[in-house]
Amino acid sequence: MPTARERVRAEITAEITAAARRQLAEVGAAALSLRAVAREVGMASSAVYRYFPSRDDLLTRLIIDGYDALGAAAEDADDPAAPTEQRWTAVCAAVRDWARAHPHEYALLYGSPVPGYTAPRDTVPAASRVGVVLGRVLGDAARAGRLHGEGGRVPGLLGDAAVEVLGQDAPGIDDAVRVRALLAWSGLFGTISFELFGHLVGSVEDADAYFARATAELGGLIGLA
Template identity: 45%
Template structure:
């Protein structure tokens, strides 16, 4: 059954609220988001906007989910393009994932900052709504490592064993994810994951310093190659 005019109008208003939320995020920052300001731009009285979004925190949650989902879509599209023609080239799939994360972050620095930057004072994202979209990229990364392990690839971690509470944590993670990948590969994968996002964060937030590196893309791709080597991705 087609949506009613009322439902279409409501959906369009929600789309406009999110669009303006993204614009205000880029212009004013997350801490300064204001539903009243968005209502003014929409031509609504301030009380009317609360029928669509209950609070500033709810708007932040919608923007967090929106950003995670957009990033996840970009990563999935990039990895799927490579995997469709090179299903066993795990290095190429990992490289596509890393490049997609970097390109999205540079294109959407304010949204990247919302989900990976400084926490917004007074706001805590509801885990029951944000965990699934927020873990899409790392789940895709784990999938690449798991497939590489199944194909016989092993991390170049120097044979360092995993023991103690870390081994217990990894056993739990393996069970939750129904993974075959070994303890060492999971531990190494965590380093690859955090290093990838650390490199992106340094670039997005200008942490290298002005004029330190003249070709940050080349630096990033070299880092990806080294991380792929460490992960034993072929």
């Protein structure tokens, strides 16, 4: 059970990160300032530094929190009892819903890089959560005989991290299937980014209908449909 001091620290940390998320909406990630966050929460800058020693530490926390929230949305949407194509489209819809509800956090994760900031390895597990859900769908589809790989591993094509996330060693999954899965995965986020950043204006009449059709096509590319 957390001590009183630990509870207070957790509450203040949550207050600081909430203020930082509001700053993201107002000024963007590149202009995020610990001093401005401190003013908003009514703390001295020196006090905030005890929780986040630098702007980069605060950005890292926001990124991990964002990826975790997005990953949780994808995980909650996945029903292992449903047909694989329905699982894929449900996860895609949940990712889009989260992005539309949190556009500034989504932009931090998938928008332009923040000048002078490099995300540490600490962000990788959280960033992989949506991919892990897709890998679970792929693995179940392969075990059900829906995917048929023949080529195994292709030297120099995909890294071990992609293999680990996208189906691991499930029978029927090879690098050809994983490439299609990566195309679909990047296509999902590309479609969402185009919508959120205004690039579909004038090209798409009904964003909901377009997204449903696009994700169905991406599922078909993988072999889920």
